[in-house]
Amino acid sequence: MRRAALIAVPYFWLLALFLVPFLIVMKISLSDGALAIPPYTPQLDIAEGWNGLKTFLSELDFENFVFLTTDDLYWKAYLSSFKIALISTSLALLIGYPIAYSMARAAPEWRPTLLMLIILPFWTSFLIRVYAWMGILANEGLLNQFLLWTGIISEPLTILNTNTAVYIGIVYTYLPFMILPIYSALEKMDDSLLEAAEDLGCSRTSAFWLVTIPLSKTGIIAGCFLVFIPTLGEFVIPSLLGGSQTLMIGKVLWEEFFNNRDWPVASAVAIILLLILIIPIILFQRNEQKQREMEG
Amino acid sequence: MAQQPVFAPWDDPTQTPLITFQNVTKRFGDFVAIDDLTQHIYEREFFALLGPSGCGKTTMMRMLGGFETPSEGKISISGRDMNKVPPNKRAVNMMFQSYALFPHLSIYENIAFGLRRTDMDKDAIDARVAEMLKLTRLEKFARRKPHQISGGQRQRVALARSLAKAPKLLLLDEPLGALDKKLRQDTQFELMDIQEKTGTTFVIVTHDQEEAMTVASRVAVMDEGRIIQVATPDAIYEAPNSTYVADFIGDVNIIEGKATRKGDKTHIAWAEGQPDIIGSTTRDFSEGQTCHFAIRPEKVAISPDKPDAPNALHGKILDIAYLGNISTYHVELPTGHIIKAQTANTRRLARRSLTWEDDVWVSFTDTAGVLLDR
Numbered sequence: 001m002r003r004a005a006l007i008a009v010p011y012f013w014l015l016a017l018f019l020v021p022f023l024i025v026m027k028i029s030l031s032d033g034a035l036a037i038p039p040y041t042p043q044l045d046i047a048e049g050w051n052g053l054k055t056f057l058s059e060l061d062f063e064n065f066v067f068l069t070t071d072d073l074y075w076k077a078y079l080s081s082f083k084i085a086l087i088s089t090s091l092a093l094l095i096g097y098p099i100a101y102s103m104a105r106a107a108p109e110w111r112p113t114l115l116m117l118i119i120l121p122f123w124t125s126f127l128i129r130v131y132a133w134m135g136i137l138a139n140e141g142l143l144n145q146f147l148l149w150t151g152i153i154s155e156p157l158t159i160l161n162t163n164t165a166v167y168i169g170i171v172y173t174y175l176p177f178m179i180l181p182i183y184s185a186l187e188k189m190d191d192s193l194l195e196a197a198e199d200l201g202c203s204r205t206s207a208f209w210l211v212t213i214p215l216s217k218t219g220i221i222a223g224c225f226l227v228f229i230p231t232l233g234e235f236v237i238p239s240l241l242g243g244s245q246t247l248m249i250g251k252v253l254w255e256e257f258f259n260n261r262d263w264p265v266a267s268a269v270a271i272i273l274l275l276i277l278i279i280p281i282i283l284f285q286r287n288e289q290k291q292r293e294m295e296g
Numbered sequence: 297m298a299q300q301p302v303f304a305p306w307d308d309p310t311q312t313p314l315i316t317f318q319n320v321t322k323r324f325g326d327f328v329a330i331d332d333l334t335q336h337i338y339e340r341e342f343f344a345l346l347g348p349s350g351c352g353k354t355t356m357m358r359m360l361g362g363f364e365t366p367s368e369g370k371i372s373i374s375g376r377d378m379n380k381v382p383p384n385k386r387a388v389n390m391m392f393q394s395y396a397l398f399p400h401l402s403i404y405e406n407i408a409f410g411l412r413r414t415d416m417d418k419d420a421i422d423a424r425v426a427e428m429l430k431l432t433r434l435e436k437f438a439r440r441k442p443h444q445i446s447g448g449q450r451q452r453v454a455l456a457r458s459l460a461k462a463p464k465l466l467l468l469d470e471p472l473g474a475l476d477k478k479l480r481q482d483t484q485f486e487l488m489d490i491q492e493k494t495g496t497t498f499v500i501v502t503h504d505q506e507e508a509m510t511v512a513s514r515v516a517v518m519d520e521g522r523i524i525q526v527a528t529p530d531a532i533y534e535a536p537n538s539t540y541v542a543d544f545i546g547d548v549n550i551i552e553g554k555a556t557r558k559g560d561k562t563h564i565a566w567a568e569g570q571p572d573i574i575g576s577t578t579r580d581f582s583e584g585q586t587c588h589f590a591i592r593p594e595k596v597a598i599s600p601d602k603p604d605a606p607n608a609l610h611g612k613i614l615d616i617a618y619l620g621n622i623s624t625y626h627v628e629l630p631t632g633h634i635i636k637a638q639t640a641n642t643r644r645l646a647r648r649s650l651t652w653e654d655d656v657w658v659s660f661t662d663t664a665g666v667l668l669d670r
């Protein structure tokens with residue numbers, strides 16, 4: 001009985017925070033746009049009872065999903081988001097791994113401080129930090145001023161409102177999500193494993209590839225998913241830092257909702273995005289479970 | 297056995313040692329872990345390091361493996377200065393005290409790890425790993441990961457992995473501590489067998505002195521970063537050079553007194569109103585010098601009546617420790633000294649004649665003990 005109650009708690013949360021909103025969005029995606037509040041039909045009229053439900057259900061259709069395939073904006077946006085997420089994840093890994101590695105190798109008394117520094121940016125609002133990047137990357141921004149001052153460039157670089165700015169923003173924002181799981185995997189690693197590898201004939205480099213990398217694999221995978229999944233649907237960074245040519249599905253979603261007020265199409269976009277994300281999320285969960293088994 | 301020439305390269309000045317520690321000091325910050333150590337270890341030796349926890353055994357091993365560099369002094373292997381040689385360039389393999397098994401690799405792959413770093417072909421690797429698995433009785437576990445086997449099995453994997461490359465020098469840091477007695481003895485003999493067959497030189501750290509005595513060609517007793525005595529197991533047991541060694545290896549009675557030379561014997565005045573202990577020694581003691589008389593309990597006889605022996609002391613049984621094959625009697629002398637005497641239990645318990653509070657005599661010959669100056 002108590003067991004059942006314990007299990008019920010997470011399921012309740014899942015129901016309340018995921019399944020119910022999902023069903024609502026799903027329902028909207030099957031509706032038609034309308035000039036009304038809320039801006040879609042049909043509305044379920046509970047007063048009409050069983051018949052009301054029947055007419056309601058008969059008016060739902062997959063029109064919006066069909067519409068998504070007719071306009072190539074959407075699949076291009078999905079593809080472009082996928083590409084940006086993939087590249088950002090790789091960049092975050094390339095930058096995050098050495099940071100995590102040197103943190104894990106630092107003297108133990110320094111580690112809490114370094115960890116603190118990684119988490120520190122979370123103490124200010126994400127939005128403010130993105131705005132700060134606008135200040136840094138703008139044509140008259142800090143970065144350009146600095147580069148002009150050092151004489152490396154003579155003309156200011158156009159970074160803001162390009163894909164480069166989006167990459168910078170995403171990598172900056174999600175880097176801690178890459179660093180932390182890798183760090184925690186590396187920190188647990190016993191140094192004597194590297195000594196054993198060297199003892200058995202490995203050079204430092206091959207010991208790194210044969211021991212350190214495999215042992216931080218679960219951390220790498222977790223970090224990649226933690227960056228990839230939210231990046232795919234990211235919209236704040238591309239709208240603030242990106243330009244008109246930056247195509248990301250999160251931005252499209254936002255525009256459908258708030259500029260076009262086409263909730264049904266926006267919901268359809270969201271549902272597809274979710275379906276795309278389910279695969280990496282399941283893979284992520286499997287990775288976490290595997291790691292627990294390794295430790296347990 | 298009897299016809300075999302005695303293996304004692306350390307007594308042969310024409311032999312060149314395989315390993316030389318030349319005035320090696322190792323410091324960690326201010327802490328001196330190895331203190332000006334000079335020691336030769338010869339090829340085909342089975343060299344055991346014995347000593348209390350923290351005395352520097354692992355540090356000595358790690359310097360041989362190349363994981364620590366001496367703060368001062370020089371270590372050479374086969375005449376080559378090792379100070380700048382990295383671990384992967386040494387024909388040395390180490391079994392780590394913490395095992396250091398690769399958690400992401402199967403038992404099989406753990407053992408094959410070192411072999412795969414050589415140009416050995418796949419079939420030869422398979423054969424060698426199979427041989428190692430058989431030796432350590434791990435055939436059934438080859439496909440498991442280290443976290444799926446028991447502590448003792450893990451220890452055997454670590455041993456198999458270090459043996460697999462058949463190194464010239466094998467360093468074993470407490471290789472058998474987690475094994476049960478039976479398996480430990482089997483593995484000890486297995487190690488000696490391997491050593492006999494391959495001619496590998498072994499340096500082994502152990503906390504188990506019985507193990508050191510069984511396997512070692514020489515035993516080094518360490519304390520606080522220094523080697524106190526190096527000798528063959530029987531010499532270290534029968535002729536310790538200090539009370540520290542006598543006390544560390546096996547059980548011992550130590551009586552402090554003043555030495556006086558009388559003919560070829562030495563008399564030790566150790567307590568008012570008690571007869572001098574008569575011993576023999578090759579050491580020189582000046583008249584009245586403080587000395588320690590050390591005698592092993594099994595060399596002390598115990599009897600209800602006064603025996604005819606050069607040394608016989610009267611006392612009372614305080615305690616009896618029955619250990620199955622032997623019994624140890626703790627006999628309190630009128631002076632307050634407690635002497636341990638051991639007898640083999642050749643008779644059944646019920647018929648044992650001595651019991652608590654009995655007045656007894658402890659006795660020993662004049663050659664049974666050793667005289668030590670420190």
Ligand SMILES: Nc1ncnc2c1ncn2[C@@H]1O[C@H](COP(=O)(O)OP(=O)(O)OP(=O)(O)O)[C@@H](O)[C@H]1O
Pocket residue numbers: 324327329347348349350351352353354355356393
């Ligand atoms: N990296 C290090 N930094 C500081 N001190 C160290 C380090 N390694 C060892 N020591 C110290 O050196 C001394 C010797 O250590 P070592 O590991 O050689 O002991 P040991 O004889 O192997 O002990 P045990 O039998 O417990 O394994 C210990 O006092 C230990 O605290």
Ligand SMILES: [Mg+2]
Pocket residue numbers: 353354355393469
């Ligand atoms: Mg040790």
